[in-house]
Amino acid sequence: xxxxxxxxxxxxxxxxxxxxxxxxxxxxxxxxxxxxxxxxxxxxxxxxxxxxxxxxxxxxxxxxxxxxxxxxxxxxxxxxxxxxxxxxxxxxxxxxxxxxxxxxxxxxxxxxxxxxxxxxxxxxxxxxxxxxxxxxxxxxxxxxxxxxxxxxxxxxxxxxxxxxxxxxxxxxxxxxxxxxxxxxxxxxxxxxxxxxxxxxxxxxxxxxxxxxxxxxxxxxxxxxxxxxxxxxxxxxxxxxxxxxxxxxxxxxxxxxxxxxxxxxxxxxxxxxxxxxxxxxxxxxxxxxxxxxxxxxxxxxxxxxxxxxxxxxxxxxxxxxxxxxxxxxxxxxxxxxxxxxxxxxxxxxxxxxxxxxxxxxxxxxxxxxxxxxxxxxxxxxxxxxxxxxxxxxxxxxxxxxxxxxxxxxxxxxxxxxxxxxxxxxxxxxxxxxxxxxxxxxxxxxxxxxxxxxxxxxxxxxxxxxxxxxxxxxxxxxxxxxx
Numbered sequence: 001x002x003x004x005x006x007x008x009x010x011x012x013x014x015x016x017x018x019x020x021x022x023x024x025x026x027x028x029x030x031x032x033x034x035x036x037x038x039x040x041x042x043x044x045x046x047x048x049x050x051x052x053x054x055x056x057x058x059x060x061x062x063x064x065x066x067x068x069x070x071x072x073x074x075x076x077x078x079x080x081x082x083x084x085x086x087x088x089x090x091x092x093x094x095x096x097x098x099x100x101x102x103x104x105x106x107x108x109x110x111x112x113x114x115x116x117x118x119x120x121x122x123x124x125x126x127x128x129x130x131x132x133x134x135x136x137x138x139x140x141x142x143x144x145x146x147x148x149x150x151x152x153x154x155x156x157x158x159x160x161x162x163x164x165x166x167x168x169x170x171x172x173x174x175x176x177x178x179x180x181x182x183x184x185x186x187x188x189x190x191x192x193x194x195x196x197x198x199x200x201x202x203x204x205x206x207x208x209x210x211x212x213x214x215x216x217x218x219x220x221x222x223x224x225x226x227x228x229x230x231x232x233x234x235x236x237x238x239x240x241x242x243x244x245x246x247x248x249x250x251x252x253x254x255x256x257x258x259x260x261x262x263x264x265x266x267x268x269x270x271x272x273x274x275x276x277x278x279x280x281x282x283x284x285x286x287x288x289x290x291x292x293x294x295x296x297x298x299x300x301x302x303x304x305x306x307x308x309x310x311x312x313x314x315x316x317x318x319x320x321x322x323x324x325x326x327x328x329x330x331x332x333x334x335x336x337x338x339x340x341x342x343x344x345x346x347x348x349x350x351x352x353x354x355x356x357x358x359x360x361x362x363x364x365x366x367x368x369x370x371x372x373x374x375x376x377x378x379x380x381x382x383x384x385x386x387x388x389x390x391x392x393x394x395x396x397x398x399x400x401x402x403x404x405x406x407x408x409x410x411x412x413x414x415x416x417x418x419x420x421x422x423x424x425x426x427x428x429x430x431x432x433x434x435x436x437x438x439x440x441x442x443x444x445x446x447x448x449x450x451x452x453x454x455x456x457x458x459x460x461x462x463x464x465x466x467x468x469x470x471x472x473x474x475x476x477x478x479x480x481x
Contacts, residue, residue, distance in 0.1 A: 058196050059163040060139070061085060062178070062189070063102075063368045065109040066148075067116055067155035075114035076155055078106035082186060084193050101139075101162065109143050109158035111269070111297040112315055116368075118153030122146065124179075126172050127273040128234075131162070140234075142171040145269075149183055164236035165201060168277070169373075170224055177222055181214065188214065202226045204233075206301055227374070232281065236373055237380045239271055240278040243333040246364045247349075248340055253282050253384065254351035255329045258433045259290060259309040265316045265342070266333040269295055269367055272313030275333055280311065282384045285455035286437040294338060351431075353424045356387055391425050392432065393459040399445055409446045 064082035065239065078411045080102060108129045110116075124146035131139045144162045148154060159178055161171055174196065181188035192212040205228040213219045227233040240249060243266075255262055256279055264279075266272045273294040280288045291310035296303060301321045304312060316334055319342075330343040341348075352360070363383035368378060398416040401409040413433055420426045432438055444451070 025327070032321075057163075058165060058174070058199065058201055059161045059193075062159065062161050062193055063105060064186075065106045065160060066160040067110065067157070067393050070114065076116045077114050078110040078158070080106060081157075082189075084190060085197070104131065105141065105160055105162070107297040107299060108141055108158050108295060109145070112296050112317065113183060113298040118155055118157050119147060120153050122156050125268060125270045126175060127269040127295065128168055128171075128277070129273065130292060132292070140166050142168070142175070143269075144172075144175040144179065146179065167226060168236065168274075170226060170233070173222075173224060173437060177212070184214070204228050232377045232381060235278050235281040235377065236274055236279050236332060237281075237376050239274040241367070241376075241380070243271065243275060243335075244331075244340065248331075249282075249364075250352060250357060250360060251341075251348035252279060252329070252331060255345075255348050256283060256288070256311065257435070258431055259288075259437065260329060260345070261306075261310050261321065261327060262307075262329045262331065263304060263312045263314055264331050264333055265314055265319060267316050269315070271333055276311055276313045281381070283437065284381065285453065286389065286435075286441050289436040289440055291377070345447075351428060352387075352443055353422070353428060355422070355424060356390065360384070360387060385455065386462075388455070389458050389462045390421065392427055392438070393462060394419055394421070394453075395442065395445065396459070397440075398455075401449060407449070409449060411442045411446055 012390070021474065040165045062082075062084045063080045065078045066081040067076035068079045070077050108131075122145075124144060126142070126144045128143065131141055133139075140163050142163065143158050145156050145158045146158045159175060159182075161174065163171070165171075177192060178189055181192055195210050196210055199208050199210055202224070204226055207223050207225040210222045210224065211219055212222060244252065252262070262279075264272055264275055265274070276292075276294045282294065288311060290308060291303065291306065291312070293300070293303065294313045296312050296314050296318075298318060298321070301314070301318055302309070304314070304322050316332070322330070325343050327345065328343045328387050329341065329348065332340055332342050360383055364380065364410070366379050368390065371379070395411070395416060398412045398419065399409040399410060400405050417426060417430050417433060420429045
């Protein structure tokens with residue numbers, strides 16, 4: 001690493017320490033982030049807090065971030081002006097956790113900085129960001145920015161919910177209820193959020209009903225339903241495929257699969273957050289293991305200089321601050337952009353083998369213009385899952401276990417690559433097995449021989465279809481359903 005890289009990492013470290021946000025920096029040996037990971041609290045204060053971290057509660061807390069005039073009267077700075085629950089209602093562990101995040105949250109709610117002017121009209125938008133702890137555990141920030149009620153020109157404000165739960169659609173509906181109550185009185189938010197916080201988070205496909213009283217309207221019952229496909233509940237692919245053509249999505253997917261440095265540009269924060277989460281979801285059953293910041297605040301723009309892999313969302317007006325244009329894929333999501341790829345390495349359209357590209361495009365062509373979000377998610381997720389089944393689905397045959405079947409195993413990388421079904425796929429496979437996401441996946445397979453999930457099921461179905469086709473005397477094209 002040269003002096004430039006070292007200086008960049010030092011600057012990043014200093015910024016992160018100042019914010020107390022503990023944003024994630026790459027750690028090659030850590031386990032995949034999960035809702036239950038995190039620092040251990042003292043035993044005396046962990047009982048209620050642990051139920052929060054495990055997903056028993058919908059959220060940890062709600063804050064309102066307002067833009068306040070700076071002391072020098074030049075521009076604004078975001079400040080938290082409301083918080084629920086109040087500090088005295090929190091456990092000790094949660095108070096400590098909160099202190100680390102409070103300085104960072106306003107910056108993610110208004111990542112453009114303080115260059116705002118009072119407005120009379122403003123289109124509200126909903127977006128999300130991720131707070132990553134130093135141990136790799138992640139919390140989700142859901143934010144809705146809108147123009148507060150009042151007269152005359154005024155700056156927008158933001159409502160932000162911090163939760164261990166990743167379910168964008170559910171929290172978007174919660175914001176609808178919060179916004180409706182805010183129009184009457186800030187005091188009306190408290191009883192609704194209290195009822196929500198006391199409600200158990202529903203299992204996939206289930207519904208929880210929240211009772212809430214509103215003056216003049218009486219008691220309302222709000223139904224919140226969790227999607228059946230829980231691994232897609234934080235994802236809506238519509239924005240990704242609206243911004244990019246299918247061929248462009250494949251190029252972005254290919255670069256992501258090889259863990260490259262990728263920056264997405266857009267004017268709207270909602271576009272950035274939805275696209276970057278959708279791109280990460282295309283990797284299923286693998287998980288992006290490196291730096292992931294769906295919306296980069298201006299004060300953290302130096303993160304683009306990091307030499308390690310990342311997925312970053314940057315507002316387009318900060319493009320001039322992106323100084324490092326080497327070894328980058330910069331994707332412009334702006335409507336009417338002349339060039340979608342402002343910067344690229346040049347091989348993105350050849351990473352995926354030609355035959356598999358053709359099959360992916362064929363499967364994506366099944367998307368209809370009037371498809372619902374659920375239909376879209378199903379078609380897209382199955383198409384990319386099929387890609388991984390065909391390229392690396394034979395991993396199980398190359399994990400050797402000694403003694404009884406329940407013992408940890410050892411993965412034979414060399415034999416795995418050599419056994420790749422088609423020679424044309426080997427180039428991709430040889431590069432993919434070097435990624436951290438594949439390494440972490442295989443570590444879990446080695447440790448837990450009897451753990452099987454949706455991906456394992458699809459691999460088994462594919463293998464059975466191959467056997468059936470072979471028994472009929474002809475290979476043909478093996479389908480995937």
